[in-house]
Amino acid sequence: MRLLVPIIFTTLCLAGCSGEKEKRPRTVPLVEVRPIARVSFSDDLEAVGTALANEQVVLSAPVTERVDSIHFADGGYVRQGQVIATMAVAQERAELAAAQAQARQAQQQLDRIQQLNSRGFATAASLDQQVALVNSARANADQARAAITDRTIRAPFSGYVSLRTISVGAIIPAGTAIATVSDISRIKLDFTIPETRLSTIHEGMPIKAVSAAWPDRPFNGTIATIDPVIDPTSRAVRVRAILPNPDRALKPGMLLTVSVLARQRQSLAAPELALVGEADDRYLFVLEGRTAKRVKVDTGIRQNGMVEITGGVKPGQKIVTEGVVKLTDGTTVRLAGDKPAPGGVGSGGKDRAAKAGG
CATH class of the missing domain: 1.10.287 (Helix Hairpins)
Known part of the structure; x- marks a missing residue:
């Protein structure tokens, strides 16, 4: 009998503790919500292009002859019809x-x-x-x-001449380059895009270009021409845009990163962290009262930390933006400013403390 009493007492204590643990309520997760709203999205297209002069020509000697005079300075500006050089x-x-x-x-x-x-x-x-x-x-x-x-070489149009490589008195053979005249008042920017994106661009569409020489200065222009022929090897189409260049910052031959500002639209959007993925499907938690319902949604492009929502929810519905990792379908939640739920962390902790003190 003496040995059975301690065993029975211990068993009863363990049973009491186990019952108390089973009755302890689960913590109600704290989340943040906000109404889903529309945000501006655009189908931007990135490419790399090469800058070309608006007009450019290499002036060459028509015959083998001695250079009699030169009438331009290195990199100087010449007007249409101005004499560049004369031969004997x-x-x-x-x-x-x-x-x-x-x-x-x-x-x-x-x-x-x-x-x-x-x-x-x-x-x-x-x-x-x-x-x-x-x-x-x-x-x-x-x-x-x-x-x-x-034998009198003239500028066919106004522009800037290249560096001089010949001297007066030199006998040069026919075809020798005397000077290159470039009109860079505006720049032709040629780039290619995949044929699959051909339907997203059209003539007159705005573009933005950035050069490594001017990383903090975007150059704005418009698409002027789309090549009617697609390259059968690369399956790409050549596009030409025009960029104003009043201060001659852009030079022919520059490599520029092109951003085509394609179709812009207003669409519903949710933060990337608000979406839950499962295989190829995406879900949002929509708040109904204080219950989070998991809703399957259709998504579009991602831009600036937001994801385009094309279906599944309606404008104005409240979605959970933070705390989704704590949720399952049908979970009861509480918001900032709500009173602690009965039996939650706050009230349960105080009750247990009071009992311990008593």
């Missing part, structure tokens, strides 16, 4: 003078034959022959003038 033209001027003298002589002879022909002393054949000689002499003079003009 002494021989061509002499040929022009000879052709002009022959043309005058042939014209004088033609005048005499015409007078004789009018009085019947010259045949029509001799008149026709002299007319041909006059025309030939004039053609020779025109050819000499053209040769002189070709």
Whole structure:
């Protein structure tokens, strides 16, 4: 009997403790909620493009000849029609003078034959022959003038010239580059996009470009042309945008990161942390009274920490934005400012403390 009494007492104590533990209520999770609202989303398209001059031409020597004069400074600005350089033209001027003298002589002879022909002393054949000689002499003079003009290199449009690589007096072969003239008042920006995104862009659409040389300065422009032919190898289409360049900050050949500001819209949005994933499905916890209901939603793009919600909830519904890890479907929750639930951490702790003190 003496041995059974301690055992029975211990068993009763353990049973009492176990019963008290089973009756202890679960803590009501504290969450934050807010009404779901619309946020601006845009289907931005990122690409990399190369800057090109609005107009650019390499001026080359038309013939093998000596450089007689140069009329531009390194990197200087030239206007349309301005003389860039001249080649030696002494021989061509002499040929022009000879052709002009022959043309005058042939014209004088033609005048005499015409007078004789009018009085019947010259045949029509001799008149026709002299007319041909006059025309030939004039053609020779025109050819000499053209040769002189070709040896005067002019700017076809206004722009900036490249660094000079030739000197006066040098004999350069035909085709040698004399200067490159570039019109960079605006920049053509060429980039490619996948054919799958072709439906998201159109001419006139705004773009934003950033260069490594000016990382904190975006350059705004618009799409001017979309190539009508898709590259069959890369399955990409070439797009050309125009960027104003009044201060000449952009240079031809620069590499720029392009952001196409595609379709913009207002859509319902939820914070990324408010979404719960399960396989390929996404869920939000919608608050009904003080009960969190798990609702399957359709999602779109992610932007600035927000996820586009395209279906499953309605505007104005309250969703749980913080504390979703503590929830299951149908969980009772409490919000900041709510009184502690009976039997919760606050009240249960105080009751137990009072009993212990008693």
